[in-house]
Amino acid sequence: MRIAQIAPLYEAVPPKLYGGTERVVHALVEELVRRGHEVTLFATADSRTSARLVPMAEGGLRLLGTKDPWALHVAMLEEVYAQADRFDVIHSHVDYLTFPFARHSPTPTVTTLHGRLDLPETRRVLARFPEQRLVSISETQRLPLADLPLRWQATVYNGIRLEHFPFRAEPDDPPYLVFLGRISPEKGPVQAIEIARRAGIPLKIAAKIDPADREWAEANFLPLLGTPGIEYLGEVNEQQKAELLGGALALLFPINWPEPFGLVMIESMACGTPVVAFPGGSVDEIVVDGVTGLICRSHTIDEMVAALKRIEQLDRAACRRHVERYFSSRVMAERYEAVYRQVLAESLTEQLGPAIAGLDGRLTTRDLIGRDGRHLLLTARALRNGKTQQAPDEKGQASLDWYDDGRHLGDGHVTERHDVAALNEQDIDRNRPAAD
Structure with missing residues (x-):
């Protein structure tokens, strides 16, 4: 494609x-x-x-x-x-x-x-x-x-290249917590500092400060950097980030906004490091509460501090398996391939009209590409180039000249129209009891 x-x-x-x-x-x-x-x-x-x-x-x-x-x-x-x-x-x-x-x-x-x-x-x-x-x-x-x-x-959930985030079976000793991302009020860096202070665990902060957040950071965040045990590293590259996440006892994610995804959560879990988070946005879709992290639903610092006392009970290997199963670049690409097939099928349906639609008036991806996965790309290309023809078949109905040269779509996998949704739902349950 x-x-x-x-x-x-x-x-x-x-x-x-x-x-x-x-x-x-x-x-x-x-x-x-x-x-x-x-x-x-x-x-x-x-x-x-x-x-x-x-x-x-x-x-x-x-x-x-x-x-x-x-x-x-x-x-x-x-x-x-x-x-x-x-x-x-x-x-x-x-x-x-x-x-x-x-x-x-x-x-x-x-x-x-x-x-x-x-x-x-x-x-x-x-x-x-x-x-x-x-x-x-x-x-x-x-x-x-x-x-x-x-x-x-x-x-389609975001995915990461797993080879960039090596698994760590054990955190560093002595332990530390990590906050990673962006210094802004909705991300909760001030709360992270207070959580670490009360828990008595050092905190490493690797985050950028955008110009839009500079004034807030100077008034609310930077003055706290003198707190014992708090280390601000600024921005880090991907290798530094993987080392930082892998050595941490836990990732603190005390957000106060509808986080669309939160890439750092899957990066952390890929390294084996569980997430301690406030609920919001995608948190419940990404973190399996009690398995790959702890979700503190009261939105209080006290609950976060209490959660850290239980964090070592979680299996770091389960965190890694969870990311491998749902959030790898391979899984992401497979799901986008399904989206592309669906988009191509719908585009052809719209451009060619009802003449080639199925008996129920709806054209599925299977109708377009056949069981062996052929035709769709070539038909779309020919259509845009003005080469696709419709001619009456033996029953007097319109049919397509597909211009088949034997090429296949993607890996030849055939999906029906609604398979994209099914693919994203299979094995995914927000109430799943465990990651395996």
Whole structure:
């Protein structure tokens, strides 16, 4: 499959330091290439990838201090859609910026929404583009928009490259806690410091401070760095992060906002380090309470401190197994392949009309690609090139000239129209008693 991946330009792919979305894009792109797809990545010039790279900025705009990042993103999207006929599917990771371009392109676009969706401005934009194909990164992420008639294709959990996060069967001795990510009020760094102080366990903080949060951090966070046992490391790279997480007794995640996903939780569990978190957003979808972490539902520091007394009872190997099963780059790529197949099938249905629909008036992926997985890509490409023909069959009904050259779609796996949802639900139960 020929797939365009559009990455945000704020960080390189993968990021040199902080960066969640770009790290997910890197894991997805590398796995898709490994699985035999022809991937083109639109990203910064200093990105490292096995895909064909189309550089759209000198480097990560955040570290460069770019004054107008929106301008470069618009220029990138213009370039993507100028090349649209080279791709079977365009996958955007820049949220709603893609929508006006995608609306007028014959090449289907699917957009993964990586941010929070409870803001009124975001709601207003999404409501104006109900035809856009969307993917959420957690079920709870999309709840604020449940009343809007949006075109959700699936929920696909973020995945990581497991080889970048080695498993540690035992934490460091003496023990320490870790807080990792971003210094902002909704992430709870002040609460993390108080939790560590009361628990009597050292805390290592590896996090960035955005300009928007600088004033808050100077007033509320930085003055606490003199607290005994508190060490602020600033931003760290991926190798440093893996070492930091792997050696920790627990990851503190005292959030106060609807976290869309929380990549650091799966990074921590991959290393074997359990998560101690307040509930909110995706936490209950990612952490198995009592197995891969402890969820403190009272939202109190006292409960967090009490939870830390029980944290060593958790099996660090169970944390790793949980990530291997649900949050690896392989699992993520498989689910996105299913999304791409569904998007291609729906796009063909819309463009070709009811003449080739099934008896029930609905065209499934199986109708389009056949049992051996052929035809779909070639039909889509031929259609865009004006080469696909419809001719009466022996019963006088329209049929397609498929232009079959024997190529297969992905790994040849055949899915029905609704298999994407099934794939994401299989073996996944929010009330699952254990990770195995």
